[in-house]
Amino acid sequence: MPPSRPIAAGLFDIVDGIAHLRASRCDACAHLQFPACDTCPYCGSATSTPTLVGPGGTLRLFTAVRARPPGYRGPLPFGFGVVELDGAGLQVITRLTEPDPDRLHVGQHVRLVLEPLCTDDDGTTVVTYAFTPEASP
Amino acid sequence: MRPVYVRGVGLHPFGRFADRTLTGLGVEAVRAALTDADVGRGGFQAAFCGTVYGGVATGHKVLTRLGLSGVPTVNVEAGCASGGAALSLAAAQVASGQHDTVLVLGVEKMPRGMIRSSFFDPWREEAGLAATPAYFALRAQRLMLESDVSARDLAAVSVKNHLHGVENPYAMYRKALSLDDVLASPIVCPPLRLLMLCAPNEGAAAVVVSAVPHAAAPIRIAAAVLRSHLAGSVLGEHTPLAGLAGDAVPTPTELAARAAWDESALGPDDIDLAEVQDTDAAREILSVEELGLCPRHAGGRWVRDAGGTMGSRLPVNASGGLLSKGEPLGASALGQVVELTWQLRGAAGARQVAGARVGLAHTVGRGANACVTILQR
Numbered sequence: 001m002p003p004s005r006p007i008a009a010g011l012f013d014i015v016d017g018i019a020h021l022r023a024s025r026c027d028a029c030a031h032l033q034f035p036a037c038d039t040c041p042y043c044g045s046a047t048s049t050p051t052l053v054g055p056g057g058t059l060r061l062f063t064a065v066r067a068r069p070p071g072y073r074g075p076l077p078f079g080f081g082v083v084e085l086d087g088a089g090l091q092v093i094t095r096l097t098e099p100d101p102d103r104l105h106v107g108q109h110v111r112l113v114l115e116p117l118c119t120d121d122d123g124t125t126v127v128t129y130a131f132t133p134e135a136s137p
Numbered sequence: 138m139r140p141v142y143v144r145g146v147g148l149h150p151f152g153r154f155a156d157r158t159l160t161g162l163g164v165e166a167v168r169a170a171l172t173d174a175d176v177g178r179g180g181f182q183a184a185f186c187g188t189v190y191g192g193v194a195t196g197h198k199v200l201t202r203l204g205l206s207g208v209p210t211v212n213v214e215a216g217c218a219s220g221g222a223a224l225s226l227a228a229a230q231v232a233s234g235q236h237d238t239v240l241v242l243g244v245e246k247m248p249r250g251m252i253r254s255s256f257f258d259p260w261r262e263e264a265g266l267a268a269t270p271a272y273f274a275l276r277a278q279r280l281m282l283e284s285d286v287s288a289r290d291l292a293a294v295s296v297k298n299h300l301h302g303v304e305n306p307y308a309m310y311r312k313a314l315s316l317d318d319v320l321a322s323p324i325v326c327p328p329l330r331l332l333m334l335c336a337p338n339e340g341a342a343a344v345v346v347s348a349v350p351h352a353a354a355p356i357r358i359a360a361a362v363l364r365s366h367l368a369g370s371v372l373g374e375h376t377p378l379a380g381l382a383g384d385a386v387p388t389p390t391e392l393a394a395r396a397a398w399d400e401s402a403l404g405p406d407d408i409d410l411a412e413v414q415d416t417d418a419a420r421e422i423l424s425v426e427e428l429g430l431c432p433r434h435a436g437g438r439w440v441r442d443a444g445g446t447m448g449s450r451l452p453v454n455a456s457g458g459l460l461s462k463g464e465p466l467g468a469s470a471l472g473q474v475v476e477l478t479w480q481l482r483g484a485a486g487a488r489q490v491a492g493a494r495v496g497l498a499h500t501v502g503r504g505a506n507a508c509v510t511i512l513q514r
Contacts, residue, residue, distance in 0.1 A: 008260035023379070031369075034379035041368035061282075061372075063274035063326040070253035071262030080271045080326070082371055084382050091371040092379045095265055101327050106282060117264060128264045 004125040007117060011035055012129045013052060019112045020052035021129065023090065032090045053090060055112035057083040057131060060091060062106075064099045073118035073126070083110055083131045095130035109134045138232040141358045143512060144347035145174020146475040151340035151462040152309040154246075159191055162341035163199035163244040166468075170240070170343035175352060181345065182236040184210045185226050187219030187243035188467035189503075195244060195467075208240075216374075217414065217500045218363060219243060220342065220470030221508025225361040227346040238347040243472070245465035247337035256376070256503055266378065270334060270417075274326035276372050277419030281328065286422060286437040288328055292319035293440050294418040295333050295460055301447065302457020304488040307472075309338055309463040333418040338463030342471035344478075354482040359401035359495070359511040364392040366505035374505035389507035390414075390427040390499065397497075397509040398429075405429045408451060408511075409493040410480055412473035414500045415458040421445075424499055425453060428509070452490050455480065470508055473498035481514040 006012065013020050024036035028045035032053065039046050062081035065072075079096025081104075097115060098104055110131040117128045147169025149162045163186075171177065186196025191212070200206045215222035220243035227239035257267040265271075280286050296316055302308040314332060322332040346358065366373050366389045371380025374389060387395075398404055411430060415421035422436035430451060431439040439445070445453030456462060456476040459469060477496035479485045494514045501507035 007264050008258070031381070032379075061275045061278050063271055063278065063328075065265060065268050065271050065326055067251070067325070069251050069262065069265060069268035069271075071257075071259065071267065072265045073263040074265055078265055080265065080268065080275070082275060089382045090379055091382050091384070093266060093371060093377070126263070 002123055002125055004127050007126050007128040012114060014114070015052065018055055019114050019129065020054045021092065021112065023051045023053045024048040025051040032088055034090060034092055053085050053088045056086040057110050057112070059104060059106060059108040059110050060084050062096060062101060062104045064101055079104065095128065097130050097132040104133065139234065139348055141228045141231045142347055142350040143344055143356045143358060143474070143478050144238065144349055144351050145170045145176065145345040146478045147173060147343045148307055148472060148475045149341040150307045151338055151465055151468070151472065154339055159195065159244055159246045160198045160202055162246070162339060163242055164202050166341035166343040167199055167203060167240065167242050170345050174345035174347065176238060176345055178205060181208060181238040181240045183208050183227070183230060184240040184242070185223035186210065186212045187215070187223040187471065188212060188245055189214055189216060189219055190247060191244055191467060196242060199242060199244065215363065215506040216504045217466055217502025218470055218504070218506035218508035219467045221361070221498070221500055221510055222363045222506065224344060224346065224471065224474060224510060225363045225508065228358050228361040231346055231348050238345060238349065240343065240345055241471060242341065242343040243468035243470065244341040245467040246339040247465060252337050254503060270326045270329060272372065272376060273334070273417045273420065274329045276423065277328055277417065279372065280419050280423060280436070284434040284437055286419070288320065289316065290437050290440040291328065291333050291418040292316045294415070294421050295319045297446055298415060298454050298458040298460040301455055301488060302461025304486065305457045305462065308457045308461045309336065310461045329417055329419070335416050335459040336463045338465055340465035340468045340472065342468045342475050344471055344474050354514070356478055356481050357513045359403060359513040360397035361510045362393045362396045362400060363506060363508045364389050364396060374501055374503065388427050389505045390424060390501045393507040393509040394428045397511055401511045403495060403511060407495050408497045409495050410452045410455055410477070410490045411497040411499065412454055412456060412458070412476055415454055415460050416464060418460070421453065421458065424501070428497070428499055447488070447490070455485070455488050455490055470498065470500040473500070474510055474512070477512045481512055
């Protein structure tokens with residue numbers, strides 16, 4: 001297998017084969033924040049507890065990006081949206097594996113996946129997070 | 138606190154000027170504003186310059202070129218609200234009596250294409266999580282889901298502002314568009330099409346703020362407010378990666394509007410015309426709703442009832458807005474103030490809003506920052 005690396009440290013983890021996002025829960029006001037941070041943006045408290053969230057969620061909003069944004073290293077087009085994580089009270093901005101808006105709908109159940117985005121000059125695969133539609137029940 | 142007046146204004150057209158430097162754009166706007174104010178060398182005691190992409194000492198370079206350096210000069214970055222932020226600082230200095238007259242300028246030469254911002258960590262750009270029009274598109278989709286705003290309503294906003302822009306010699310696009318033109322333009326990020334988005338460009342604006350009014354037309358700054366964001370809104374202009382489900386967090390625009398109504402003792406019913414952020418067509422509807430110029434979730438009906446058009450109760454973006462003028466970030470908010478000043482003086486030519494006495498200007502963007510300025514004749 002070629003080597004791979006996360007696009008940035010501290011964003012996601014795989015636990016028992018399942019992808020999760022690494023959030024933090026404020027010890028004072030209990031708000032969740034992603035990416036995890038030391039100081040709560042809601043109350044300013046400096047103590048928080050690392051908390052994994054995901055992988056399931058509901059698609060709230062979606063669009064697609066067709067032209068290459070400055071600095072972007074992945075394939076085009078790509079899906080972009082807002083997902084509300086199951087039971088967490090948290091919404092995240094995310095890539096969507098499905099770039100075709102006709103194949104997405106608001107309220108659709110989606111699942112966190114880790115996907116290859118691009119390859120570094122030395123051949124290392126860069127991995128990022130995205131949400132993918134789950135098969136309709 | 139004493140009253141603060143717009144003593145003079147100057148504008149460099151918004152557009153693309155390959156043969157002119159950023160400093161050159163600023164020089165033209167400042168020279169025009171000082172002439173309009175009848176203020177010469179030694180006539181102002183401080184200067185604030187709004188710019189985002191201008192780089193080090195942008196305002197100093199303009200004043201150096203004019204032989205007007207020597208006063209305290211501060212460059213102000215507050216995203217799309219940079220010019221409004223600069224104006225609020227100047228107005229506070231005059232109101233407090235610290236200075237009698239302060240020069241405010243805003244200048245910008247934007248890179249072409251999708252706006253790139255050093256705001257984002259590199260990995261967010263690499264991952265595609267920093268694409269400005271995609272954020273605009275999600276806000277537009279949310280607006281359409283939460284109310285009855287249609288793609289046709291979005292197109293109608295763009296048609297209106299481009300029609301207004303035909304009469305503005307300072308605008309970049311001075312061509313009327315049809316609904317079909319807009320709805321047939323290429324999709325950028327659904328639901329937004331190319332002609333529903335403004336173009337980043339170049340321009341400059343300057344305003345002389347003073348305890349002394351303009352000799353012919355006293356126009357008072359009734360409010361000059363800047364606010365930033367509160368945590369929690371996933372689609373907030375601070376572009377976080379997460380927010381609360383069931384977002385009910387007040388927006389920077391709502392916070393700034395509230396403060397501006399308090400500061401001016403005026404309300405939405407008092408406003409005769411407004412220049413609001415219309416970086417995309419949905420943004421204008423959101424702006425109008427968040428400012429309280431139409432009820433929340435009634436923006437679709439507002440558009441269909443010809444809200445904001447010339448001849449309506451409250452013309453919005455009589456200048457053509459950013460959709461027709463283009464958006465030079467540091468200059469756009471002051472460009473609105475210049476437009477309102479001309480309107481309140483009755484000097485806006487073919488785009489004059491008859492009898493206008495009170496005008497409101499609004500921008501919101503990166504930071505997040507929102508500014509609301511109210512001028513009163």
